[in-house]
Amino acid sequence: MVQYLLNVYQPDAELPAPELARVMERVTAWDKEVKNAGAWVFTGGLHHASTATVVRAKDGDALLTDGPFVEGKEHIGGFTVIRATDLDAAVEWARKLSEAAGLPIEVRPMQTVD
Amino acid sequence: MEPVSIAEIERVFRAEYGRAVAVLVRALGDIDVAEEAVQEAFTAAADRWPRDGLPPSPAGWIITTARNRAIDRMRRESTRAERQAQAVALLTPDGPPQESPVRDERLRLIFTCCHPALAVDARVALTLRLLGGLTTAEIAHAFLVPEPTLAQRLVRAKNKIKSAGIPYRVPQGADLPERLKSVLAVIYLIFNEGYTASSGERLSRAHLCEEAIRLGRGLVELMPDEPEAQGLLALMLLTESRRAARTNDDGDLVPLADQDRARWDRALIAEGQALVRRCLRRGRPGPYQIQAAINAVHSDAAEPADTDWGQIRQLYDQLLAYTPTPVVALNRAVAVAEADGPATGLALVDDLDDSGLERFHLYHAIRADLLRRLSRCAEAVAAYEAAIARTDSEPQRAFLQRRRALTDRCLGDPVAGPEGGER
Numbered sequence: 059m060v061q062y063l064l065n066v067y068q069p070d071a072e073l074p075a076p077e078l079a080r081v082m083e084r085v086t087a088w089d090k091e092v093k094n095a096g097a098w099v100f101t102g103g104l105h106h107a108s109t110a111t112v113v114r115a116k117d118g119d120a121l122l123t124d125g126p127f128v129e130g131k132e133h134i135g136g137f138t139v140i141r142a143t144d145l146d147a148a149v150e151w152a153r154k155l156s157e158a159a160g161l162p163i164e165v166r167p168m169q170t171v172d
Numbered sequence: 173m174e175p176v177s178i179a180e181i182e183r184v185f186r187a188e189y190g191r192a193v194a195v196l197v198r199a200l201g202d203i204d205v206a207e208e209a210v211q212e213a214f215t216a217a218a219d220r221w222p223r224d225g226l227p228p229s230p231a232g233w234i235i236t237t238a239r240n241r242a243i244d245r246m247r248r249e250s251t252r253a254e255r256q257a258q259a260v261a262l263l264t265p266d267g268p269p270q271e272s273p274v275r276d277e278r279l280r281l282i283f284t285c286c287h288p289a290l291a292v293d294a295r296v297a298l299t300l301r302l303l304g305g306l307t308t309a310e311i312a313h314a315f316l317v318p319e320p321t322l323a324q325r326l327v328r329a330k331n332k333i334k335s336a337g338i339p340y341r342v343p344q345g346a347d348l349p350e351r352l353k354s355v356l357a358v359i360y361l362i363f364n365e366g367y368t369a370s371s372g373e374r375l376s377r378a379h380l381c382e383e384a385i386r387l388g389r390g391l392v393e394l395m396p397d398e399p400e401a402q403g404l405l406a407l408m409l410l411t412e413s414r415r416a417a418r419t420n421d422d423g424d425l426v427p428l429a430d431q432d433r434a435r436w437d438r439a440l441i442a443e444g445q446a447l448v449r450r451c452l453r454r455g456r457p458g459p460y461q462i463q464a465a466i467n468a469v470h471s472d473a474a475e476p477a478d479t480d481w482g483q484i485r486q487l488y489d490q491l492l493a494y495t496p497t498p499v500v501a502l503n504r505a506v507a508v509a510e511a512d513g514p515a516t517g518l519a520l521v522d523d524l525d526d527s528g529l530e531r532f533h534l535y536h537a538i539r540a541d542l543l544r545r546l547s548r549c550a551e552a553v554a555a556y557e558a559a560i561a562r563t564d565s566e567p568q569r570a571f572l573q574r575r576r577a578l579t580d581r582c583l584g585d586p587v588a589g590p591e592g593g594e595r
Contacts, residue, residue, distance in 0.1 A: 060337045144339040145289055146347070167336040 059141045061099060062148040064155060065164040068135030070107060084158035092140060092151060099139040107133035135161075139168065176221040185214055188231040189305030190390070194277035195235050197340065200242055203302065203330050209245070213238035278303065279394045280340050282387075286355040287338045294329035295358045301326055303390075304383045314380050315365065352395075356404050356460060359387045363408050367415075368565070381412055392447075402451035403461030409444035410467035413437040424574075425567040429476040441471045462491045481510035498527035502535060509542055518542040533562035537572060544579045552579045 073081065092098040107126040110133075114121040126133050138155070142148040145165070152163040189210065196206035213234045227233040285298040296315075300306045306314075312322035332338065343351040366380030388405040395401050417431035426432075448468045451461050466487045473479040488504035501524055509517020521539050529535040540555030556576035563569050 142337075144337040144341075145287075146339050146341075146343070148337070149289070165336075 059143060060148070060170070061139055061141050061168040062145075062151075063164075063166045063168055064138045064140060064148075064152050065134050065166065066136045066138075066155070066159055067132045067162050067164060069132050071131075072106075081159055085155070088155050088158045089138075091154070092138070097140045097142060097151065099141055101136070101138045103136040104134060176226045178218070178222075180226065181214075181218055181221055184217070184226075184230045184234075185305060186386070188234055189214075190281070190303035191231055191278050192234045192238055193302050193305075194281040196238050196242065197281060197302075198277050199239065201340075203333065205242060205245075206238075207302070209238040209242040210234065212241045216241075276342065276394075278390065279342050282355055282391070283342055283351060284333060284338055284340050286351070286358045287333075288351070288354050289336065289338060290329050290332065292358070292361070294325055295354070296361055297322060297325050298329050299358050299387065300362065300380075300383060303387060306383065310379075314377050352398060352400065355391065356400060359384050359391065360404060360408070360460075362387070363411075367411060378415070381408070381415075384408060385412065399451035399454045399456050400458040400460050402447050403458060403464045406444045406447035406451065406464035407460055407467060409440045409447070410464060410471055413440035413444065413471065419567065423567060425571040427571070428470065433474065436471070444468065445471060457490065457494075459491060459494045462487050462494065466491070479510070481507055485511045498524050498529045501527070502529060502538060506538055514542045514545040518546065531562065533559040533568065533572070535559075536562065537575075540572075540575070540579070544575075549579060 072078070089098070089101065110126040112123040112125070112127050114123075140148065140151055142151065145167070148165050148167075152165050156163045192210045192213070193203075193206050196209055197203055200206050200209070216237055217230075217234065221227075282299065282303055285302055286295045290298070293315075297311055300311050300314075301308065308323050308326065309319055311317075312319040315322070317325075342348075362380050363384035366377045366382075366384065385405070385408050388401070388408055391398075391401045392405050413436050414428075414431060416437065417433065417435040418426060420426055444464065445468045448461070448464045452465065466484055469480055469484050469487070485504065485507040488500065488507050492500050492504055502521065505517050505520035505524070508520055518539070521535070521542060524535070536555045536559035540552050540559060543549075543552035543555055553576060556572055556579060560569055560572045560576065563572065
């Protein structure tokens, strides 16, 4: 079993409330399906990218920058860690999540901790 | 035992390398270790076979030797428990399979190499490396890529297979059609790269066609119930049958209508046509089968005038339904021009003027040819100029320049478009 990080890439512009509610409903159903299948490890929903702070250590001080590390129109809006037998299985979960959220999903294998 | 020449060992290498790597990848779970072991086995063969003669089963000998080398290596390096466990797995009598399930092993490997999570250029390089046994230098040369770039592409792809857990498995059920498409596309890409090569690199790249046909044959053998795999093989064989006639002694491109049909390879045509008939009988047509059928119709004609353009147009109608792309529409227009006259064909070509095709030389070359046949000389010359400006291939350019020169006379005699139009 490999653990995979599924990153949800989300436009910074927010969805209108009714549409957002529908998306949340579908994503919750997906979440439940992953849990029932025993594939769920961890989920983290994130606040808007504009709330991020980038920290760089410099001469013992912390240099802070307001905003996300990468400037852009899309940022990671949330992530889920799942466990799967192989990439095909992980891709199938990602496909379902992408369908539910209407957004692209980045699948990254996680390094195994021995 | 018979004495064995280096050429014979080379032949065994070409024929068996992919099988051996596939079996070893399955047994060892690691592509790099498998490749290394198989290479060592072939080195041992080059040393032993000329002296001892060819073993009864060369493939079995290679696989067993490679497996033993891998075990030796693991014993030497088995500081880590994981390696030890691998060596144990290999030593278990009913552990890894040897020769009988070899077919499935090769099939697994090609689906891994052509996995859609890998970039297309990585799929091509991996397939040629692992199943074709081509060296990194050979692949780099054939694709006109610097060798370090190609080497890095391979390392990166193999690393992704391992880290991301790309499975070593033949996809089942609903996944199979899409995944098979990727395998077929990779093989056809290899073939086309070899076929459309310009004269300077002709030799090294013709090798790619040979390799693609070898892979296609392997796939048909492994998936006898997939008519599209047969269709692809037939398409490649029929295209390849015209290689000798496709260029003249100066390396200039000869269009289909002007080719010396006596130089077409009859054996390849017979094999290709038999395959077309066999796959079409299954009643599950697809784009490769239809393209093969189009080529089979061309191969049927002893003279260009005998070509059944009506049937070709019908096949393009079908093809357009499967793959409604501007390129297919353009090729269909060529068939319509032959069946119903250049004016009808030109109208279809002109309909494609904002399809993105105007960036490619073939669009302008076909337009130029139709205009010339309609005696619209000035427009034809302008279209040839546009085509010449858009090709990087020296033989193509020379061909178009000859056509442009002919157009100055502008006799309006029927001459078919440049080759490529029929494919």
